[in-house]
Amino acid sequence: xxxxxxxxxxxxxxxxxxxxxxxxxxxxxxxxxxxxxxxxxxxxxxxxxxxxxxxxxxxxxxxxxxxxxxxxxxxxxxxxxxxxxxxxxxxxxxxxxxxxxxxxxxxxxxxxxxxxxxxxxxxxxxxxxxxxxxxxxxxxxxxxxxxx
Amino acid sequence: xxxxxxxxxxxxxxxxxxxxxxxxxxxxxxxxxxxxxxxxxxxxxxxxxxxxxxxxxxxxxxxxxxxxxxxxxxxxxxxxxxxxxxxxxxxxxxxxxxxxxxxxxxxxxxxxxxxxxxxxxxxxxxxxxxxxxxxxxxxxxxxxxxxxxxxxxxxxxxxxxxx
Numbered sequence: 001x002x003x004x005x006x007x008x009x010x011x012x013x014x015x016x017x018x019x020x021x022x023x024x025x026x027x028x029x030x031x032x033x034x035x036x037x038x039x040x041x042x043x044x045x046x047x048x049x050x051x052x053x054x055x056x057x058x059x060x061x062x063x064x065x066x067x068x069x070x071x072x073x074x075x076x077x078x079x080x081x082x083x084x085x086x087x088x089x090x091x092x093x094x095x096x097x098x099x100x101x102x103x104x105x106x107x108x109x110x111x112x113x114x115x116x117x118x119x120x121x122x123x124x125x126x127x128x129x130x131x132x133x134x135x136x137x138x139x140x141x142x143x144x145x146x147x148x
Numbered sequence: 149x150x151x152x153x154x155x156x157x158x159x160x161x162x163x164x165x166x167x168x169x170x171x172x173x174x175x176x177x178x179x180x181x182x183x184x185x186x187x188x189x190x191x192x193x194x195x196x197x198x199x200x201x202x203x204x205x206x207x208x209x210x211x212x213x214x215x216x217x218x219x220x221x222x223x224x225x226x227x228x229x230x231x232x233x234x235x236x237x238x239x240x241x242x243x244x245x246x247x248x249x250x251x252x253x254x255x256x257x258x259x260x261x262x263x264x265x266x267x268x269x270x271x272x273x274x275x276x277x278x279x280x281x282x283x284x285x286x287x288x289x290x291x292x293x294x295x296x297x298x299x300x301x302x303x304x305x306x307x308x309x310x311x
Binding site: 028030037049056057058059060062063065066069070072073075076077078079082084093095096098099100101102103104105107130131132133134136 | 243
């Protein structure tokens with residue numbers, strides 16, 4: 001069964017806008033989808049973390065994570081899905097497996113191909129869900145994400 | 149058995165109350181509520197203003213209920229009670245309360261937090277950070293790390309990467 005999240009079409013379009021403008025077709029980029037703490041199936045806004053990136057990876061600024069963690073608690077929000085771009089094919093790399101922002105079962109990680117320069121949507125994208133055993137499993141996007 | 153308890157509990161007696169490595173002797177009446185014992189002990193430790201953040205534990209490590217009497221809580225003469233204080237740990241927007249002993253290692257607090265938040269992925273890459281962004285050393289105690297009653301700590305990954 002797993003996690004099911006509703007994502008506003010506007011948030012999806014905005015995500016592609018950020019991946020494109022930040023990555024400029026040359027660098028990876030990450031966007032986080034947030035939802036209210038008490039509504040696990042809703043995404044209501046996105047954030048674009050401060051990060052360093054290159055053609056095949058990125059790392060968030062540590063100070064940004066600290067500030068963000070405090071802001072999340074104050075706003076009573078949680079990260080529901082992490083989204084990042086890959087240069088070409090979308091998949092969950094070893095780095096993606098080992099260094100997510102959230103490590104609880106059911107957390108979703110969406111990888112978008114071609115630095116997000118393709119059509120807005122999930123074509124060619126890869127979605128992984130964290131299991132109770134701490135393993136990332138590839139899952140059907142349509143079964144876990146609905147654009148509303 | 150009951151007779152023995154009644155004998156112990158019909159007159160005042162002394163208990164020891166520890167806060168980390170420090171110990172104070174507190175005189176209690178069997179009819180006192182646990183909260184009174186706690187407040188008396190905190191007065192002796194000069195920590196009374198923060199009393200709402202402290203709780204008493206029995207020698208067996210059982211949390212004592214503030215509203216119960218000493219007699220009902222089955223506190224024995226000369227028993228070594230201990231004080232623990234409340235801190236708050238935040239993970240992915242959620243805040244949970246933890247009761248800690250000042251001599252407890254940060255590693256133990258970290259492990260308890262990882263379990264409480266149900267984190268299954270790469271727990272060894274998580275750390276406890278202050279709100280100022282400093283990561284606490286696993287090997288130090290809460291006291292050595294300067295963790296204060298009521299403090300907010302962040303449970304977060306030491307790094308977030310993708311590639």
